[in-house]
Amino acid sequence: MKPLPAPSPTSVRITGDHYQWLIAWAGCLTLLRENAIHAANPVISVGVEADDAGNLDDVVLLRRTPPHTYTQVKYAVSSSTPVNEEYLTKPSPTGGPSILKKIARTWRTLTADGIDVDLALITNRAPDPSDPLIAVRDARTQLLVPKGAEGTERSKIGKARARWAENAGLSDTELHDLLSHLRFDLSRELPHVQEQLQLLMAASGLRHDGQAVDDGANWVAQQVRCGHRTITLEMARAAVDTLNLKTGPARAVLSIATLKPDPVAGEADHTIDWVDRFESSSEFTKRRPLTPSTWAQLQEDIEAAPAHLHGSTAISVTGSLRLAPAFLTGTAFRMVTGADLAVLQRGQLWSTSDTYDTDCDPTAEEHDIDQGEDLAVGINVTVRPKDFTKDVLDYLREQNTPASKLLVLIPPTGPKDGSLLDSQAANALAVGIRDTLRRATRTTPRIHLFLACPMGLAVLLGHRWNRLRPTVVYEDVRTAQGYEPAFTVEA
Structure with missing residues (x-):
């Protein structure tokens, strides 16, 4: 170039x-x-x-x-x-x-x-x-x-x-x-500002593509050219209508950052900032809390979040977090509480309230372990099947986890990048996974859960994780042992 x-x-x-x-x-x-x-x-x-x-x-x-x-x-x-x-x-x-x-x-x-x-x-x-x-x-x-x-x-x-x-x-x-x-x-480069605006527009129930961002900024410029130095609520609402920006409800913003600073943390209604409390200085290698911080402390912070949002039921989750904290966030705002969670996934807003035509039942694979009465569950949407299954089985056997078998659930089309095209597909699969596990865990004392999926799906799953057994959620920490237990949630 x-x-x-x-x-x-x-x-x-x-x-x-x-x-x-x-x-x-x-x-x-x-x-x-x-x-x-x-x-x-x-x-x-x-x-x-x-x-x-x-x-x-x-x-x-x-x-x-x-x-x-x-x-x-x-x-x-x-x-x-x-x-x-x-x-x-x-x-x-x-x-x-x-x-x-x-x-x-x-x-x-x-x-x-x-x-x-x-x-x-x-x-x-x-x-x-x-x-x-x-x-x-x-x-x-x-x-x-x-x-x-x-x-x-x-x-x-x-x-x-x-x-x-x-x-x-x-x-x-x-x-x-x-x-x-x-x-x-400081260091608010144009791309950073535009990213923040896209997240804010999504949280505000507005179109959040690049053109929508520019339309909003150009509208402000027009007001200045016309001599309007004060923008009122009525003017801003009229602009949303004129620019055809409205797509859904405005949401309270919950910012949870463990990997890198959240660009909208300053605008959030509640913020959980654990960036400096996770190992490593690189957002790509942060995997677990840095001693003396613990998973239990992070669980306490996330589960306390609903009390900080003053009864808000429409909530947008922003920030950067791995799969176990994302799943826990979903469980903190479960469907039975009436909450509607949304998260931006690759430029799309995935909302727990989005409708779909039919449930998507996953394909199930069983692997005997015979080490106890619990059930180990692997949800694999993105990783090569052999690699994911081997890693989880190796961990379960090395740690002598008290599970009778490992049940691996994958999308009908198989695990691959882009297997979930939109929020509707993700919600349909989340419901299919939950219902499959309700049938499979009726007599199971406990579930051991391993995730390899988009962060948005982890949130949607946690949101629907009811009428199931107590669940230990594991995080892939990329150490010699592979995984470690992060959270235990009642289901």
Whole structure:
């Protein structure tokens, strides 16, 4: 592929504007979804280049009660200017105040009456890992404190704080207060923003393809061109109708991340962040909790999630998790509770409420073990049959698992990538698997469950896992023993 030519100033400006409209459209989605699910303190309007917001006027989310969110959006065409002290404290190109000083002035104005605020700098620029303060930014909260408040005046962090305070025209105490409210939302590349928007649109019950994302951003741009600096709930709802975006109900968002950070965690109604509590620094090799964290602690967090969603029954599960936690999430919101779960699977929204014509009964293979009275069950939708069955049998025999036999269930067309084309097919297979196991486990004390399937199917299965036996769910940990028990669920 030939390298692209350097972008023109016009191209940079247009891309920067589109970046801001995307961020504003994300605010509109929050406005729509929070009001639809009756959030406790919903956004009531979205300001774009709003009045009376100083230097943090690019996107403003006004809530029913404070804190409101004031955002500055900065787009860069290259990676030559990371976010660091130099970037934040240097004068503007015309010799005016620095970015930090402008933010500090706006913060003082917004909080003059003692009103709490939420401030954010959103940019595709990356953090400078060599900067004393930026390097201690908490990836979960995007704040520089509490670590940025540590260290003596003579330490590197202490000296950096002094320089920042002087540049901003703040005392040490005032700087600490500002940094307690100013989020540094960094490295938000365009693809990352678009991915977040697709997830938010899916959770909002809207079309979530690339064209739908662009349609939303272009609608925001049109409002700005027409002089509308405040987008109300009525305007956003009218836009959904005009753009023909509506596909289903708006949902509460449950974010569960164990492999990599969830791009919509900041918008979620409840968040379970275990990324730093799983082994390995690579999302591709994270398999099990990192000591002293345990599977039991993760189970407790997931099973407590319904209580944090204030009775919401339509729920979108976002984030990155392996099959055992995905299955457990489904069991935490079982069908008997009236919950409707949805998860994005390869660009499609798979919902437990999606209908289908007929159940899909799986093909069953039995393998004798004769080590006890339990039943081992392998659900294989994606792996070569011989490989999956051998791995599970080897584990069961090596661990002397008290099972009488291994029952392997596969789709009628056999296990392969893409064997489940859509949500309807996945739901039909989930029901077929459940009903098959109800018949096979009537006298079984316990089920030992091994999964090789799309994450979405694991959620759908867990959701329907009722009128079955107590179940031990295993995770493929890719160690010498192959699997390990993760969770035990009552069914």
